[in-house]
Amino acid sequence: MSTTGKVVAINGNMVSVKADGNVIMNEVGYILNGDKRLKAEVIRIRGEVAQLQVFEQTRGIGVGDEVNFSGEMLAVELGPGLLGQIYDGLQNPLPELAEKTGFFLERGVYLEALSRTKQWSFKPSVSIGDKVNAGDYLGVVPEGPYEHKVMVPFNLREEYIVKAVVSEGSYTVSEKIVEAEDSRGGKKSFTMFFEWPVKRPITLYEERLKPVEPMVSKVRLMDTFFPVAKGGTYCIPGPFGAGKTVLQQITSRHAEVDIVIIAACGERAGEVVETLKEFPELIDPKTGKSLMERTIIISNTSSMPVASREASVYTAVTLGEYYRQMGLDVLLLADSTSRWAQAMREMSGRLEEIPGEEAFPAYLESSIAAFYERAGIVRLNDGNIGSVTIGGTVSPAGGNFEEPVTQATLKVVGAFHGLSRERSDARKYPAIHPTESWSKYNGIMPVDHVKYAHDILARSGEIEAMMKVVGEEGTSLQDYIIFQKGEFLDVVYFQQNSFDPVDAAVTPERQKKVFAQILLLLATELNFGDKEEARRWFYQMRQKYLDYNGAEWRSDSFKNYEKEIADILQAKSLGTDKRAASILEDLKK
Amino acid sequence: MSKVYSKIESIAGNVIIVKADGVRYGDLAQITTSFGTSLAEVIKLDNELVSLQVFAGSRGISTGDEVRFLGKSMQISYSESLLGRVFNGSGEPRDKGPRLSENLISIGGPSFNPAKRIIPRNMVRTGIPMIDLFNTLVESQKLPIFSISGEPYNEVLARIALQAEVDLIILGGMGLKYDDYLYFKETLEDGGALSRSILFIHTAADPVVESLMVPDISLAVAEKFALDGRKVLVLLTDMTNFADAMKEIAITQEQVPSNRGYPGDLYSQLASRYEKAVDIEGAGSITILAVTTMPGDDVTHPVPDNTGYITEGQYYLRNGRIEPFGSLSRLKQQVNDRTREDHRPLMDGMIKIYAAYKEALEKQSMGFQMTEWDEKLIKYGELFEKEMMDLTVNIPLEEALDNGWKILSACFEKEETGLRSSLIEKFWPADSLKSKAGQE
Numbered sequence A: 001m002s003t004t005g006k007v008v009a010i011n012g013n014m015v016s017v018k019a020d021g022n023v024i025m026n027e028v029g030y031i032l033n034g035d036k037r038l039k040a041e042v043i044r045i046r047g048e049v050a051q052l053q054v055f056e057q058t059r060g061i062g063v064g065d066e067v068n069f070s071g072e073m074l075a076v077e078l079g080p081g082l083l084g085q086i087y088d089g090l091q092n093p094l095p096e097l098a099e100k101t102g103f104f105l106e107r108g109v110y111l112e113a114l115s116r117t118k119q120w121s122f123k124p125s126v127s128i129g130d131k132v133n134a135g136d137y138l139g140v141v142p143e144g145p146y147e148h149k150v151m152v153p154f155n156l157r158e159e160y161i162v163k164a165v166v167s168e169g170s171y172t173v174s175e176k177i178v179e180a181e182d183s184r185g186g187k188k189s190f191t192m193f194f195e196w197p198v199k200r201p202i203t204l205y206e207e208r209l210k211p212v213e214p215m216v217s218k219v220r221l222m223d224t225f226f227p228v229a230k231g232g233t234y235c236i237p238g239p240f241g242a243g244k245t246v247l248q249q250i251t252s253r254h255a256e257v258d259i260v261i262i263a264a265c266g267e268r269a270g271e272v273v274e275t276l277k278e279f280p281e282l283i284d285p286k287t288g289k290s291l292m293e294r295t296i297i298i299s300n301t302s303s304m305p306v307a308s309r310e311a312s313v314y315t316a317v318t319l320g321e322y323y324r325q326m327g328l329d330v331l332l333l334a335d336s337t338s339r340w341a342q343a344m345r346e347m348s349g350r351l352e353e354i355p356g357e358e359a360f361p362a363y364l365e366s367s368i369a370a371f372y373e374r375a376g377i378v379r380l381n382d383g384n385i386g387s388v389t390i391g392g393t394v395s396p397a398g399g400n401f402e403e404p405v406t407q408a409t410l411k412v413v414g415a416f417h418g419l420s421r422e423r424s425d426a427r428k429y430p431a432i433h434p435t436e437s438w439s440k441y442n443g444i445m446p447v448d449h450v451k452y453a454h455d456i457l458a459r460s461g462e463i464e465a466m467m468k469v470v471g472e473e474g475t476s477l478q479d480y481i482i483f484q485k486g487e488f489l490d491v492v493y494f495q496q497n498s499f500d501p502v503d504a505a506v507t508p509e510r511q512k513k514v515f516a517q518i519l520l521l522l523a524t525e526l527n528f529g530d531k532e533e534a535r536r537w538f539y540q541m542r543q544k545y546l547d548y549n550g551a552e553w554r555s556d557s558f559k560n561y562e563k564e565i566a567d568i569l570q571a572k573s574l575g576t577d578k579r580a581a582s583i584l585e586d587l588k589k
Numbered sequence B: 001m002s003k004v005y006s007k008i009e010s011i012a013g014n015v016i017i018v019k020a021d022g023v024r025y026g027d028l029a030q031i032t033t034s035f036g037t038s039l040a041e042v043i044k045l046d047n048e049l050v051s052l053q054v055f056a057g058s059r060g061i062s063t064g065d066e067v068r069f070l071g072k073s074m075q076i077s078y079s080e081s082l083l084g085r086v087f088n089g090s091g092e093p094r095d096k097g098p099r100l101s102e103n104l105i106s107i108g109g110p111s112f113n114p115a116k117r118i119i120p121r122n123m124v125r126t127g128i129p130m131i132d133l134f135n136t137l138v139e140s141q142k143l144p145i146f147s148i149s150g151e152p153y154n155e156v157l158a159r160i161a162l163q164a165e166v167d168l169i170i171l172g173g174m175g176l177k178y179d180d181y182l183y184f185k186e187t188l189e190d191g192g193a194l195s196r197s198i199l200f201i202h203t204a205a206d207p208v209v210e211s212l213m214v215p216d217i218s219l220a221v222a223e224k225f226a227l228d229g230r231k232v233l234v235l236l237t238d239m240t241n242f243a244d245a246m247k248e249i250a251i252t253q254e255q256v257p258s259n260r261g262y263p264g265d266l267y268s269q270l271a272s273r274y275e276k277a278v279d280i281e282g283a284g285s286i287t288i289l290a291v292t293t294m295p296g297d298d299v300t301h302p303v304p305d306n307t308g309y310i311t312e313g314q315y316y317l318r319n320g321r322i323e324p325f326g327s328l329s330r331l332k333q334q335v336n337d338r339t340r341e342d343h344r345p346l347m348d349g350m351i352k353i354y355a356a357y358k359e360a361l362e363k364q365s366m367g368f369q370m371t372e373w374d375e376k377l378i379k380y381g382e383l384f385e386k387e388m389m390d391l392t393v394n395i396p397l398e399e400a401l402d403n404g405w406k407i408l409s410a411c412f413e414k415e416e417t418g419l420r421s422s423l424i425e426k427f428w429p430a431d432s433l434k435s436k437a438g439q440e
């Protein structure tokens, strides 16, 4: 018999319940309120009183209300039909909810995440007598652009012998497809879906590998300068309005991965809608199908209940790990991890835990680390490789990175794309700070090439700072040219117009081509009579590059601009920097 | 159901505790004191101990005063009779009109299903170039004005309210100066808009806690009207007062503050209000324009900071002008591709050059030699401030765009503008215009 209890106290979204039996930490309980059952999760147990965070508004709950404990931890459904969905933080499908309750999210309405009526054409890959373990493939169904692998539930510890398999054909996710027996003759039947508790990482792989292969985003500044590797982690901290969400949105469109999971965690609902409405119309060049078919949206926006916001990032990463088990590359974009951290803080406050810095709980750091640790590139038991890459935005209070969430995140991620208020104010998008950001991964360009450009940029920055003190007149022509080179690199390469159809996504091929030309310019000693001439020349060059960046790859105008650019450069060239000799040699190849 | 208790266990700040049963979280109670009656809301339940937040404040409450539970949470009447009326923060009439009690609706209702939202698509024209051209306001947007006290933010709110083509204006005042309240009333009246306005006014003289209900009441009413097909503009001024009231309650409740005394849920609290802004498919919409005053002109102060993370941009009002830096409309790109093809590039391009002008100014102030380029920038900056930033300028977007090109051509050579050549060919004014703008 399952445990029941009665509400004894309510404080915000935390409810204390006196239980009449055993209670499991993190199990789900339902508070019976009128005709509603309100979902909640046990987050602390003290004697016979359990404290639950309620995934709903608590208005109307009273002392004495009855509570049913489920005995199950908070879990998600894993199976075909996840792609293209939009769920709330607890995996309720939002469009289906809307069909049921209209414009508003009613309390206590929970729907199945996977359709029980949709037919999938299943093709078995096991036969009678085969031995199977947790995570092994039982067969495949086509799902969007991919072959969805139907797997043995991840929580089974025994080895099973297949006793019966359905023939190839159409089945719903809840129909039995395989019957099996364990070594003691215990019977088990498998369907196409199963549940998994969200706060447990899925680790059914052979080994974790080092992330080395670049995850191409088609954002120049990322791919060329601050790359992210498949299976790696990165963060985008930045003050409000600096461009975190836009950067994630363009990444979610253009990234070269198999599946993108967008976790809109405590941010604006309107931002999700853009994705929701636009993706079905956009074609993924890789698969030829709509972008929505490779996307899952977990949308627990800022006015939705805080406790499910806390759960939402775990829901998202669990779905990511599930598809990784099929040998796919998954990118999880979480916006914003600060809202998730704040959800933890709110709960911690209600539990009256001893607060740490800025009232965040003491376990903030370990929670953040554990979340990012769920990323990774892995070799699966069948030898295939799958990955989950995690990119999280951080919304630091006051835009100051010296705050607990940013600091805890920086300790664990492999790349840091720090957005700067100065750059976004000056409309220099993407506003990734070109000197403060860093990455520990290798990108699409040779390291020494990138370093050469970066050194010029750093030097240009120094000269600019100096010029603020001594004025332009106190700066040598030589230095002034270096300053202009840095500015040039910034304007034509770092800055990228995400609303321009061509410039928004730049393939690695094009990045390599353009970057090679820019390197040549940076390495060229230029012949100018005075600063004014230099300035004019650089402005002219910039203008050419802006037009060039907007020209269709390999179109006639693209080639024309290329030629003009080369000519303008040639006309002022006095030869090249000796230190760049080997780089220029590379480029010729 | 209405139970009466007459033993108050404790009083601290504006929170009182009574022993009672059968009470539900969020219920209202009425407290009768020798000074009159006040509403109170249940904010915590612990076995039989009920904590109540008293809207009129606890000053003068006696432990023997009577507490009557109403068995329901806060509600407000919804009907056409609200139009033209003025109420206080508890929804009681502030004008001489009758109390309204028909068709009661709950406040602080559930959140809009994200899957039912649509992409905002209509520009709200204001006649202010810094808004229309550079940071277009969009129907269903939520957007605050950031400023220090003393700036004409209420004037800007009123001006936009009168100029915008909306069906209904709801003004939620929190800690409003009495003079400002009268100003709004008069301006709406003079503009012929009072009969399509509803005012929920909490003034600086009213008990602080009473301001807490103002956003919820205003937005609940707005939501109903929007569902009934109206385009509603909600003005909330000043949200910093609202946040301060929350801070006061949190401190009395001995909550651990997260930042400068504000509670850890400040973000969620503000978001649940602002997220009420919506464009409803097949019905009306809610647009929210708010005021957030920044204590000490500090945008990193928790209230403007959290607000900025929630709203869809902000207008910085400083020295009587909307600043180009820091001001942002995040929805502008939903509409400014359908206005005129030069809208977007001019918007970005002109701001970039204005940033360069600021640098030139700095150089000038440090006494450095000004180059030819710097001189051009200075000329540009001055024209920009006069033609674009001055709040007395009141022109349609198209005229503002034309002015933009005039300013550019008066100051620069074509390739110095950083704009694409194809656009320049199309929009660059002929020379006659150039000299004309130059003389202005």
Ligand SMILES: Nc1ncnc2c1ncn2[C@@H]1O[C@H](COP(=O)(O)OP(=O)(O)OP(=O)(O)O)[C@@H](O)[C@H]1O
Pocket (backbone or CB within 6 Å): A238, A239, A240, A241, A242, A243, A244, A245, A246, A247, A267, A395, A429, A430, A431, A496, A497, A498, A499, B308, B309, B310, B328, B329, B330, B331, B333
């Ligand atoms: N790459 C870009 N190109 C052009 N405009 C941009 C770009 N990035 C951001 N912007 C502009 O800045 C606005 C704010 O960007 P965004 O919403 O991404 O900020 P954010 O960092 O996510 O802010 P918040 O923390 O408040 O959510 C956008 O609406 C857009 O107008």
Ligand SMILES: [Mg+2]
Pocket (backbone or CB within 6 Å): A244, A245, A246, A267, A335
């Ligand atoms: Mg954002």
